[in-house]
Amino acid sequence: MLSSPVSTHDLGDPSTWRPDVPASQIFEEKTWLQGSFLSAIAYGVVVTLFFLNLSLLLERLKKDPSNWRTSSRTRQNLALIAYVGVMFILSTLTVASQAEMTQLGFIVNRNFPGGPAAFQNIMFSIPISRIGNVCFSLMNWFANCVLLWRCIVIYKTSTLSITKVIAVPVIMLLASFVTGVIYLTQISRPGSSPWATETFTLIYGVISLSLNIILTVMIVVRLYLHRRRVVRAIGARHGSQYTGIIAMLIESAFVLDVVVIWFIVAFAIGSPLANIPLSTLVQVQTIASFMIIFRVATGTAWASSSVADRDMGTKEITNRIEISAIRFGRPGTETVTAIDGSHGSHSRAKSIDIELVPPSISQTMTLNDSKV
CATH class of the missing domain: 1.20.1070 (Rhopdopsin 7-helix transmembrane proteins)
Known part of the structure; x- marks a missing residue:
């Protein structure tokens, strides 16, 4: 059962609403x-x-x-x-x-x-x-x-x-x-x-x-x-x-x-x-x-x-970095290689003085690398 409504005139002084406790x-x-x-x-x-x-x-x-x-x-x-x-x-x-x-x-x-x-x-x-x-x-x-x-x-x-x-x-x-x-x-x-x-x-x-x-x-x-x-x-x-x-x-x-x-x-x-x-x-x-x-x-x-x-x-990424750093070229030529993979920096290094591929292919790769 709902409580009966109270008129606003019967509410009294608002200061009396607060209980008398500390x-x-x-x-x-x-x-x-x-x-x-x-x-x-x-x-x-x-x-x-x-x-x-x-x-x-x-x-x-x-x-x-x-x-x-x-x-x-x-x-x-x-x-x-x-x-x-x-x-x-x-x-x-x-x-x-x-x-x-x-x-x-x-x-x-x-x-x-x-x-x-x-x-x-x-x-x-x-x-x-x-x-x-x-x-x-x-x-x-x-x-x-x-x-x-x-x-x-x-x-x-x-x-x-x-x-x-x-x-x-x-x-x-x-x-x-x-x-x-x-x-x-x-x-x-x-x-x-x-x-x-x-x-x-x-x-x-x-x-x-x-x-x-x-x-x-x-x-x-x-x-x-x-x-x-x-x-x-x-x-x-x-x-x-x-x-x-x-x-x-x-x-x-x-x-x-x-x-x-x-x-x-x-x-x-x-x-x-x-x-x-x-x-x-x-x-x-x-x-x-x-x-x-x-x-x-x-x-x-x-x-x-x-x-x-x-x-x-970690090893896999490191290996990929090392592999991506290899550039084929003619002995004595300069190539750009990505050495520091963790910081994304680049350095220049001499290519290895070993003929890994025929000279014609090596020259082509060197030219392609230079374009990159």
Whole structure:
């Protein structure tokens, strides 16, 4: 039933419309509401990326109908389809949980002592909120696993031992599992919240942040060093799909680090601004993972063969440059040859004093070269 219309003469003084609460409480309530809105917007991006990835991965399966028992490519596609499906379900459950909590706090229980912000802070343990909390931790672990997988792929062809490279990240990932379970146990108690268990929240957040930063730095450094090698060998135009700035940021899930740092800093100083990244972090994790998988599905992500293929490409281009530099001519004549292929410069060099072809053909080639 719709509410009855109110006459503008009955509205009273506009100054009385504002609730009689401190400005700090109003600001905190704004951050919760803004975080919920941003989370819904980010979920729209998640939905778009989910269907893009799903269609691309299914298309890859159709093009490669090999049995999953014998084809590693097919197994990878199936695993990625399962991953995006699970992440999408968890993301949907989380945004539904947040929407219901927002309605409960701002509409149903609007007279809760301390206002909607207090309801959001205290009622972390009710079942609808618990669903979102569990999904949050699960998606955090899954997102870290994808980032670790990309790190392994990128370092697989490195001269460094892959076991030594991933030893610290693996240990930190296990620590993230343990602290995440403790965190969920703590905030699931009646009346508890991340602010009531500040120590465990910070420990869990710092471990996850440290793991993300370590993996991000490892991936970016590896791609940057490879970029320098490619540029030095065959020019800046080659290899940009793997080593461009945007490519490196996507591969390393840099956006996730930014949001986690925002939350940790704001939470540590007790600022209500921590509510915004806390509400959006789940969707940001999903977006970061889906963008990586999108690059894998489109064939633009770094693969284990990228270094080998690039090295072969470098040798092939170098050989072509050397071959194109050969000019046939009469002994002692001057010809223009392209020596420096990486910079496109030219230099003059004496032709080799060996008769490779009959004089008549040699003279013809020399004349043709002089016209060029």
